[in-house]
Amino acid sequence: MRIAVLGLGAVGRGLLQMLAAKPELGFVLTAVADSTSARIDPDGLDPVAILDEKCGTGRCAPSGLSAADVIASGAYDVLVELTPTNAMTGEPALTHIRSALESGRHVVTSNKGPIATDYSGLAALADDARVALRFEATVGGAIPVLHAIRDGLAGNSYSSITGVLNGTCNYILTRMDDEGLTYEQALTEARELGYAEADPTYDVRGIDAAIKLVILANTCWGLGVTLDDVAITGIDGLTVDALRLAATQDCTIRLIGEAVPAENLLRVAPRVLPRNHPLVIKGTLNAIMLSTDMAGEVTLMGKGAGSVETASALIGDLIAIRDRYDGSG
Amino acid sequence: MRIAVLGLGAVGRGLLQMLAAKPELGFVLTAVADSTSARIDPDGLDPVAILDEKCGTGRCAPSGLSAADVIASGAYDVLVELTPTNAMTGEPALTHIRSALESGRHVVTSNKGPIATDYSGLAALADDARVALRFEATVGGAIPVLHAIRDGLAGNSYSSITGVLNGTCNYILTRMDDEGLTYEQALTEARELGYAEADPTYDVRGIDAAIKLVILANTCWGLGVTLDDVAITGIDGLTVDALRLAATQDCTIRLIGEAVPAENLLRVAPRVLPRNHPLVIKGTLNAIMLSTDMAGEVTLMGKGAGSVETASALIGDLIAIRDRYDGSG
Structure with missing residues (x-):
């Protein structure tokens, strides 16, 4: 199965490293692109050479080719879309994914934006072209939750999904609870450890968790909801006093995403939970019930x-596509 | 997809109830057998009528047909093997499964015995016939752990599997820890609630957990190990004092199955774990890391x-077979 990878940030490089480390998977890398260059070779590219060039020069190729050229080349069975993408608009990933699906290619992505903004449209494009659109990596990192919903628990109907969907918030809340740190102290620590971005708005205000909740709800129930449908409260207003009060009742506070279609409930908010609740997990872990x-x-x-x-999540999707479509594209 | 169900105990009846409740799954029940009778109809049987007859008469049919007749009839694409089976010898399920695989039929089973005693032989038979042998229901009840190993986490290599694999033991240990009950008191309570059998040997001595560990190890690494390869210590010798001692260090005790191929470790034994360890779960739950x-x-x-x-686990397997083999058998 020939794969094209768009985007050589940390995720793209991680994927190339794993493809190099696991040749037994049998995937052939036929194209790559970063923000300023691209490389296409229908006979196969060496992931290690690409990584070396990227690290040495900051680009994957000297040529004037671009991501658009990769998509248009058609020299791949699966497009793996990992470009730096605006999570609210879904671009440029949305355009890339649409083009690939329209030309009858499978798509695997870790980009939340396109799936959260236009799940219904993309799913319809994939259906029309009889190809797969998979996005396990958009939710819960390495946890194979979308596989569980689609396959492992196939045949079940779901009444609710509840989860800790943002590791940055979970880390901050864990530290506030365990050590009595203030929100600002815990956030500073998270930044120093690389668990929070310089601008943490997107995480601490619950937006990232809400986008993942939208993706879960659409996958599970085909609801076609978007971010606007989620009631969101972040953790940035949370005080140590609130955590102390919870602690007096053997409880703690976590940022929980909840989807309950029967109650029209789609919410991300800090919730008080008993300490032995399955969603009370520590550090940057995620959990989904x-x-x-x-x-x-x-x-x-999991992580x-x-x-x-x-x-891991991207490769799980690639293998699922190969198994289902027999590698013929 | 036509399915034949052997065994109408609690599991078999549960499956027929779900097939009746979910006609949208599209499975056609063409044969059933219990220990004294059987019914075959290539045009399809009504699960509700079968359940009524079973409840009313104790048999699924008045006729002299048997499970062997069902297997020989060939009037099915998938054999679902749920007969009361000796977990140590795997019979009669082992013979039923071999016959079905040899005649080119897929097999789904919740019977641990055949998978634990002859995984390699059965897997080879299935490979030769190019059919599926699936057994999600043998480990962890409703938890789709074998799906996760095969599909969701495909491409990963595994260094270890650790788990709480027996709900009866976990219930007893939870009650000893929470309420200070003795082993005998907690066992009596578990029996009264239906969580332990009249003869609990198989559970409390760790044999059931060890069989599940063997199935996990064989699935994950293709080791071909059997029960004899597992070092087993049960919970029947465990004292309240041991739990009290663990509690002084904010720990508790759980019966843990562990497989670590690099260390040649295959063990079921009570283990001291920190209270916030992911495997410290309450009641009859199972967990696998x-x-x-x-x-x-x-x-x-999960449960x-x-x-x-x-x-749920059986239906997940049936859907996986339908998706992969396109229902053509």
């Missing part, structure tokens, strides 16, 4: 971020 | 038993 009619409550937890962890 | 090279540690938890929960 699926409430089903047959299997009862099933909870999955919510990281380049190799994201590569 | 997979340590992987890319995804890090991924933990899945470890129950007829509808087991039906």
Whole structure:
């Protein structure tokens, strides 16, 4: 199966490293692009050479080719879309993904924006072209939750999804609770450890968690909801006093995303939970609890971020496509 | 896709109830058998009528047909093997499964015995016939852990599997820890609530957990190990004092199955764990932690038993077979 990779940030490089480390997977890299260059070779590119060139020169090729040229080349069965993308508009990934689906190519992506903004449109394009659109890496990092919903728990109907969907917030809340740090202290620590961005707005205001909740809800129920449908409260207003009060009742506070279609509920907010609740996890972990009619409550937890962890999710999707479509594209 | 169900105990009846409740799944029940009778109709049987007859008469049919007749009839694409089976010898399920695979039929089972005693032989038979042998329901009840290993985390290599694999033991340990009950008191309570069998040997001595560990190890690494390869210590010798001692260090005790191929370790034993360890779960739940090279540690938890929960796992397998083989058998 020939794959084209758009985007050579941490996630793209992580994927290339894993493709180099696991030749037994049998994927052939036929094209790559970063923001200023691209390389196409239908006979296959060496991931290690690409990584070397990227690290040495900051570009994957000297040529004037671009991501658009890669898409147009058609020299691939699956487009792996990993460009730096605006999570609110979904661009430029949205345009890339649409083009690839329209030309009958499978798409795998870790970009939340396109899936959160136009899930219905993209799913319809994929259906029309009888190709796959998979995005396990957009939610819960390495946790194979979308696989569980689609395959492992297939046949179940879901009454709710509840989860810790943002590792930055979970780290901050864990530290406030464990050490009595203020929000600002815990945020500073998270920044120093690389768990929070310089501008943490997107995480601490609950927007990142809400986007993931939208993706889960659309996958699970085909609702076609968007970010505007989510009631969002972040953790940036949370005080140590609130955590202390929860602690007096053997509880703590976590930022929880909740989707309950029967109640029209789509919400991200800090919630008080008993300490032994399955979603009270520590540090940067993520956890997702699926409430089903047959299997009862099933909870999955694991690392919510990281380049190799994201590569795991991307590779799981690539293998699923190969298994289902027999590698013929 | 035509399915034949062998065995109408709690699990078999649970499956028929779910097939009746979810006609949208599109499975056609063409044969059923219990220990004294059987019914075959290539045009399809009504699961509700079968359940009524079973409840009313104790048999699924008045006729002299048997499970062997069902297998020989060939009037099915997938054999669902749910007969009461000796977990140590795997019979009669082992013979049923071999016959079905040899005649080119897919097999789905919740019977641990055949998979634990002859995984390699059955896998080879399935490979030769190019059919599927799936057994999600043998481990962790409703938790789709074998799906996660095969599909969701595909591409990862596993360094270890660790888990709480027996709900009866976990219930007893939870009650001893929470309420200071003795082992005998907690066991009596578990029996009264239906969480432990009249003869609990198989659970409390760790044999059931060890069989599940064997199935996980064989699925994950293709080791071909059997129960004899597992070092087993049960919970029947555990004292309240041991739990009290653990509690003084903010720890507790759980019966943990562990497989670490690099250390030649295959063990079921009570282990002292910190209270906030992901495997310290309450009551009859099961949890399984997979340590992987890319995804890090991924933990899945959920209900470890129950007829509808087991039906969920069986139906997940049936759907996986339909998706992969396109229902053509």
